[in-house]
Amino acid sequence: MIGPGVRSFLAAVLPALALIGWFVHRDLIAPGPAVMLVAAIAGGSLYAVRRRVKAEKAALDRLNRMAEEAEAQAEALRYKASVADRIVSSLPDPLLFLDRRRRVVRANRGAERLLDKNLVGRDIGEGLRHPDLLAAVDRALAGQGAQQVEVALPGPPPATFIARIEPVEPPPARRAAEEGGEPDQAVLLVDLQDVTALIRSEQMRVDFVANVSHELRTPLTSLTGFIETLRGPARDDAAARDKFLAIMQEQSERMFRLINDLLSLSRIELDEHSRPTEPVDLAEILEGVRGMLAMKAEQRGAVLTFAPPDEFQPVVRGDADQLTQVFLNLVDNAIKYGGRGTEVSVQVRARDSRRLAVDVRDQGAGIPAEHIPRLTERFYRVDAARSRELGGTGLGLAIVKHIVNRHRGRLSITSREGEGSCFTVTLPLAAEARREAAAPRTPQRRATG
Numbered sequence: 001m002i003g004p005g006v007r008s009f010l011a012a013v014l015p016a017l018a019l020i021g022w023f024v025h026r027d028l029i030a031p032g033p034a035v036m037l038v039a040a041i042a043g044g045s046l047y048a049v050r051r052r053v054k055a056e057k058a059a060l061d062r063l064n065r066m067a068e069e070a071e072a073q074a075e076a077l078r079y080k081a082s083v084a085d086r087i088v089s090s091l092p093d094p095l096l097f098l099d100r101r102r103r104v105v106r107a108n109r110g111a112e113r114l115l116d117k118n119l120v121g122r123d124i125g126e127g128l129r130h131p132d133l134l135a136a137v138d139r140a141l142a143g144q145g146a147q148q149v150e151v152a153l154p155g156p157p158p159a160t161f162i163a164r165i166e167p168v169e170p171p172p173a174r175r176a177a178e179e180g181g182e183p184d185q186a187v188l189l190v191d192l193q194d195v196t197a198l199i200r201s202e203q204m205r206v207d208f209v210a211n212v213s214h215e216l217r218t219p220l221t222s223l224t225g226f227i228e229t230l231r232g233p234a235r236d237d238a239a240a241r242d243k244f245l246a247i248m249q250e251q252s253e254r255m256f257r258l259i260n261d262l263l264s265l266s267r268i269e270l271d272e273h274s275r276p277t278e279p280v281d282l283a284e285i286l287e288g289v290r291g292m293l294a295m296k297a298e299q300r301g302a303v304l305t306f307a308p309p310d311e312f313q314p315v316v317r318g319d320a321d322q323l324t325q326v327f328l329n330l331v332d333n334a335i336k337y338g339g340r341g342t343e344v345s346v347q348v349r350a351r352d353s354r355r356l357a358v359d360v361r362d363q364g365a366g367i368p369a370e371h372i373p374r375l376t377e378r379f380y381r382v383d384a385a386r387s388r389e390l391g392g393t394g395l396g397l398a399i400v401k402h403i404v405n406r407h408r409g410r411l412s413i414t415s416r417e418g419e420g421s422c423f424t425v426t427l428p429l430a431a432e433a434r435r436e437a438a439a440p441r442t443p444q445r446r447a448t449g
């Protein structure tokens with residue numbers, strides 16, 4: 001092949017040589033044909049050079065296009081890699097990539113939060129001292145395939161994870177070098193899935209079934225016992241019969257209450273996610289509760305005081321029956337667990353321009369601090385015997401909590417031993433009441449209840 005430089009050279013030199021040749025032999029060739037010959041040679045050479053230049057320009061264009069495409073592909077790959085990177089970083093599960101020597105090559109944010117910020121470059125055992133997990137990692141590194149192991153971490157707070165250890169396929173270009181080491185190449189993925197909530201809810205389900213069975217068995221055992229006594233030794237004892245029948249009635253009412261509470265709890269849970277929309281005036285609800293519990297308060301010698309707000313109308317979006325249930329349960333507790341002859345006060349106040357708070361306060365023995373976080377669990381009682389003796393099922397506060405949740409509110413409990421307790425329900429005000437709470441009206445506009 002003749003290169004473009006040589007061609008250009010020949011295109012210039014050949015006509016010049018033809019011209020010199022004619023000059024030397026000008027006595028042999030007439031100037032006319034000589035000029036034509038030189039012109040023909042020059043034209044041919046120039047044509048050949050131009051074609052070559054065109055072909056080379058086209059090849060150059062092709063190369064440029066290929067380079068642009070390669071750059072675009074590299075850009076797309078870089079973008080994909082950065083997306084994958086962001087996905088790995090933001091996945092909620094803690095993820096760790098390990099090399100052949102068990103060292104952390106990469107840790108996502110979840111792993112850094114759970115274990116340590118500076119994991120990269122260190123042995124996984126330094127961040128996660130868990131013998132079962134480390135043994136599973138070693139097995140996976142020894143070529144025994146994917147592994148799964150439960151990892152309980154002491155915390156705080158204690159948590160349980162399912163660790164999945166998966167071998168990672170190395171990229172093809174690196175595979176050849178694999179035998180030689182490539183120590184910083186990720187060969188294992190450790191995914192830690194938090195199953196604490198799952199285990200807790202499974203435990204709660206088991207406890208719940210056990211609790212319900214226990215709560216039902218107690219009155220049933222007593223009923224069966226009295227039936228046997230009435231059919232046997234007390235068959236002809238009229239006085240004993242009356243006494244036993246009264247107890248039996250009380251026990252069956254207790255079972256009824258328990259079943260009713262369980263049913264209403266499951267109904268409330270079913271529609272906990274649908275927020276009620278009807279406007280409800282809490283002053284009216286509390287007035288109704290006062291009427292329903294007046295007699296019980298009198299029997300227990302409790303003084304009930306209700307203080308609806310003067311400065312705004314306490315209207316919320318709610319379910320009137322459920323809100324009645326909330327304050328019935330709270331005031332009932334305050335009467336039951338408040339001291340004899342003491343005051344039970346219910347006060348409604350504007351918490352801020354968007355929320356109101358209802359405080360149900362008693363002057364009872366109070367609740368030891370360690371029990372407070374667990375009071376809204378089903379069947380949780382500080383003093384189970386006393387609660388049962390007072391006819392309680394231990395479901396009242398669980399019902400309160402679910403109803404308050406449905407109303408997007410909050411239940412908070414404060415208590416001082418020996419001084420009494422205060423149960424506060426905070427609820428979002430309905431839009432119309434918010435304006436009033438923000439700009440309080442004059443006390444005369446509303447009669448107190």
Ligand SMILES: Nc1ncnc2c1ncn2[C@@H]1O[C@H](COP(=O)(O)OP(=O)(O)OP(=O)(O)O)[C@@H](O)[C@H]1O
Binds near residue numbers: 333375382383392398
């Ligand atoms: N005002 C209070 N003062 C002291 N202890 C309280 C008060 N309110 C609730 N408790 C404690 O919380 C426990 C749970 O209350 P909860 O209302 O759920 O059940 P209960 O009153 O025992 O039964 P019931 O299902 O009839 O309401 C009670 O057993 C009691 O130990």
Ligand SMILES: [Mg+2]
Binds near residue numbers: 329332333392397
């Ligand atoms: Mg109660």
